[in-house]
Amino acid sequence: MIKTIFFTVLTVVFFYIIWINNIFAPHEKYEIPKEHEKIIMDVKYAKEGRELFIQNCAACHSVRYDALYPLSIQSNPTLPSLQEKYGKVLPNDIYQAVFMNDLNALKESFGKVPPDLSTSYLVKGPGYLYNFILNPQEILPGTTMPAVMTGRPEETAKIVAYLKSVAEPPPEEKAKRKLMGVITIGYLIVMGVLIWLWRGRLLKRIGLH
Ligand code: HEC
Numbered sequence: 675m676i677k678t679i680f681f682t683v684l685t686v687v688f689f690y691i692i693w694i695n696n697i698f699a700p701h702e703k704y705e706i707p708k709e710h711e712k713i714i715m716d717v718k719y720a721k722e723g724r725e726l727f728i729q730n731c732a733a734c735h736s737v738r739y740d741a742l743y744p745l746s747i748q749s750n751p752t753l754p755s756l757q758e759k760y761g762k763v764l765p766n767d768i769y770q771a772v773f774m775n776d777l778n779a780l781k782e783s784f785g786k787v788p789p790d791l792s793t794s795y796l797v798k799g800p801g802y803l804y805n806f807i808l809n810p811q812e813i814l815p816g817t818t819m820p821a822v823m824t825g826r827p828e829e830t831a832k833i834v835a836y837l838k839s840v841a842e843p844p845p846e847e848k849a850k851r852k853l854m855g856v857i858t859i860g861y862l863i864v865m866g867v868l869i870w871l872w873r874g875r876l877l878k879r880i881g882l883h
Pocket of ligand 1: 733735791794803814819
């Protein structure tokens with residue numbers, strides 16, 4: 675009986691931490707004005723954000739998951755044939771090897787290759803991205819990233835909405851995964867109860883109950 679209670683409590687605590695109050699998720703220390711946070715969280719701005727990204731950021735940055743490459747690479751005539759062979763999202767090793775010269779040219783201009791931003795939302799979180807893109811020098815003093823979005827907070831929020839949409843599965847996929855999770859837990863609970871009942875019957879049959 676004590677064992678049962680113990681494991682039940684353990685299970686409840688486990689799912690509470692995973693689903694409701696995830697202590698392992700990054701905690702934001704960068705602020706976002708409410709109205710811009712709303713834009714970031716709304717997938718419908720992602721498309722506009724993508725256009726803004728192409729205009730303001732794609733000179734330097736790639737978003738490989740979305741088959742967006744730095745402009746010098748995007749206009750490279752070998753890109754389409756490579757994409758035909760390997761798919762739109764090129765494997766990273768092939769990308770790095772074929773476009774070494776373009777990447778080195780970027781590195782020469784800025785001291786380092788401007789990072790690929792495919793997973794930047796997951797790694798850095800919305801607060802950091804919003805504030806960094808708006809004021810790079812303030813968040814990362816000495817950075818060679820230019821302040822291209824200063825004074826345009828709303829458009830910056832839309833770009834972050836785009837980066838979010840790239841890093842995260844689309845809403846339908848998320849809903850599907852959640853449903854799968856619930857079904858799995860339900861199955862385990864039902865099986866647990868059945869095994870418990872069966873155990874009682876077995877004990878009875880061998881005369882221990
Ligand atoms: C002229 C080139 C250039 C443009 C344009 C540019 N960036 Fe950058 N970006 C860089 C470089 C170089 C770095 C690396 C900075 C460093 O580590 O000091 C960087 C770093 C970043 C980082 C990572 C910051 C970190 O903490 O490591 C993010 C996110 C980012 N840029 C987003 C953007 C977005 C969004 C835009 C468009 C609004 C943009 N950048 C436009 C050159 C550029």
